[in-house]
Amino acid sequence: MANEVNQRGQAGIALFLLLLRPLLTFVATLAGASFVASALLYFSPGNAADVVASDPATYAGLVDKWGLDDSLFSQYTTFVANALQGDFGSSLVTSPGEPVFEVIQSRAPRTILLVAGAIFLSFGLSLSLAFWTAGKKTNLSAWRTWPVGMTRRFVQIISILPLFLAAYICMYSIDAAIYNQSVAQGLTPPSWFPLLLNTSGTKTALAIGVLAISSCSLTEIHTSCENELSRIRESDFVDAARARGDRAWTHILAVLIPTLTTLISSRVSFFLGGTVIVEEVLHINGVGRLFWDACLARDFPLVLGITALAATIVCSARLLGDLIRIWTDPRQRGDA
């Protein structure tokens, strides 16, 4: 009995140590990223007071109030201490006087929808295609292999397009083509069509945005899924499952989860960057467009707040990926 308790205690300590590393990495990376952002701002040729001050007296007052003359370390610690309480300062130009956190909060739902939709669509599509194409070799002399080869090339050709062009082309093909066709057929299009002439079509804009972002990341996800699926399908446990008459794909999916988790957490960064472009092109009032406007207006507190938030999301995605991998993969825990 005592031996069993001892073993459980040791397993608990091992699990704690296993979880400690990703947790420490998360905290350290976040601290490092916020330091880099603060340092970029600290060494900039101008500062936040430049943006709003109209005379030297106001400028001196603002510099004193915001502590812009303090050392980098002092400014950084103040920023981190305030940020931990949810205080990122106030917007200067984009939404003057409003707290940065509230400005971001009001725009966040659309961006979250965009990113979540893009993750869901790109991974769903890539995984479905990978199940079909994985492990299949293509040969020009064998015409039966052409569809697989053509699918791979097609995915590559779509994915190399810049995101803003993909968004334009999605609009062109979906929005304008359907509008033109419906008018040509004598149909009356719905009131929210076409999107470009109707700014209230947020849902359509989000759908087009999701399509554009996910189409630009198909190749990398598809190739990774293909490689992993080929490796898993050749494994002994899949042969054993088939020999038993089990459904092989359930076993394959279970083994695929850690890889998929890593892939998703590594692509979150791309999707977040993509929202800036897509929201600007499609006029979606999300955080991405807010970031673009803040950069144009040199609204430094807002820029820093959104950058810190993006870094936090990327770090959190990595942490979540690590935890799910530890949870789903027995080899990570040393059980197997």
Place this chain on the structure above:
Amino acid sequence: MKYARVIGFVLLSILFVAWACGLFLDNPPALTDTNQLNLHPNAEHLLGTDIHGRDVFTRMVLGTQAFVGPGILACFTALLIGLPLAAIAGWKGGITADFIRFIFTVFATFPRFVLVLLVCAIYGNTPTNLGLAAGLAYAPALGEAVFARVTEFRSAGFVLAAKAHGLSTLRILGFHILWLNARRLVFRHLVQLFAFFLIVETTLSCLGGFGTQEPNPSWGNMIASEEHNDDTLTLVKPRLETLAPHKKRTVTGFSEDSFQITMPQVNAYNPWAAWGPLGAIWITLLGCLLVAETLEERRDA
């Protein structure tokens, strides 16, 4: 795949020839001709003219200046930051590797496009800043790849043999590992970084506010300059216009007491003014993809 390889190198060669030609072209980009607005492709203007009467083909050639030079700067930046750090981390291992990889992780935390935009917003929108920021944003990816390769070969038989022969660490690391066994990997990443820079530059120029500004040409702002009324109708408007008869429109002015103003004849929209740079972007990216694929396939020595 052999043909794909050749096509990739040919496409990138054309790009660099265009860039070199652009260095010697004497065509003020701001020069507009109101008598030649929206001309469709003809013998004099291979891709026609844009809404300001400027030759589209010439502007496409000149537009390569906006991204080839800064793109090469981005490659050098990533190379100078990522390669030495990764080589040291891979060779030393231990806590040095942990620290250097932590720096890579910190920079990789920022979405690349966000980092580039952040640097441009803070330090100014210049091609140099854009190149440096793109190089900085891509350096972690290059560094991680080189780190994995150096770690793989650190204890290889030929490295131990070189050590036993008394070769210096610099020679083993620089020549035997990095040059002989990692150069294709590095070149592949540099080609990918060049493609990334093209995407960033054209995106910023097209969306406006950052990147190359009018009247200087860039493939991105060439697409954007075809906007007529609304800034999102670039490619859609011509399609929407197809519902109306596609005619030449003549706009005449008003006559006053002593003079009459006649506005120049405005031709129908020239689709090549937008499709030309769009196709050029796509073809260049395709060339980069094919060359990167070739470098991926061919194993290092």
